[in-house]
Amino acid sequence: MIINCVWEHNGNDTLLYAVDYIGAYTRGESLQVAKEKMPREIVSYLKWLGEDTTDNIEINIVGEKDSDIAIKDADSDVLFDSEKAPLAADEYEKLKALALKSAKDFITLYESIPDKSATAIAERKTFYGQVPRSADEMYEHTKNVNEYYFAEIDVNADNVGNICECRNRGFETLETKPDYLNNTVIEGSFGELWSLRKVLRRFIWHDRIHAKAMYRMAVKVFGEENVANPFYF
16 A cells, blocks of 8 residues: 655654545654654554555655744645645545544544543643643644634634534535635745645644644543544554
8 A cells, every 4th residue: 555645844853744645644853753653644544534454555755845844843834736636526525524523533532531631741832832731722722723724715714612613614614605616725824825625634634633642641641441532543
């Protein structure tokens, strides 16, 4: 099984993204480390999709972005070449359903945690401020990119309600635009390029980042048997 990946890096710090499994990613202090992590990430992702897994995974780099942002903190501004093409209606519906499934599973994980204010993570400052440490902080941080992501493609959205509700409303507003499937590339904040395909990927990617952190923290505090694992980490 060949996994086509885009490599975003700052020096040796690496983010590696699976092109055909949107939102699947690894991080590492080098490309080699990130590549070594990718098979496990793909197995986890396939289980999440309910698909058969394989141990025979080969990594193929199809794109590269040399960046000056804080890759080590999972800051990213890459737009894949594949994220510039228009969307067919059925493809959009499939990707939207995946982004909404990700939000629903994030809530399932969050709600399973016995004490949502507990943490086992040390304080650390990143490019966006203090890293969220408790389940409550991780949930709020993850939910509250909704308005920001949609705004980057000229869609009015908000962060009201739970992560599923505000995300779904954003898609409903998007779908009132007659040309939304054109997937127009737009220059957003700080000169970063965005498209609808990128927004769909970013939602799932961002969910996975903080779901992994939430799950690992909760297992450390409460034990694996007491925490839901809808993402199959």
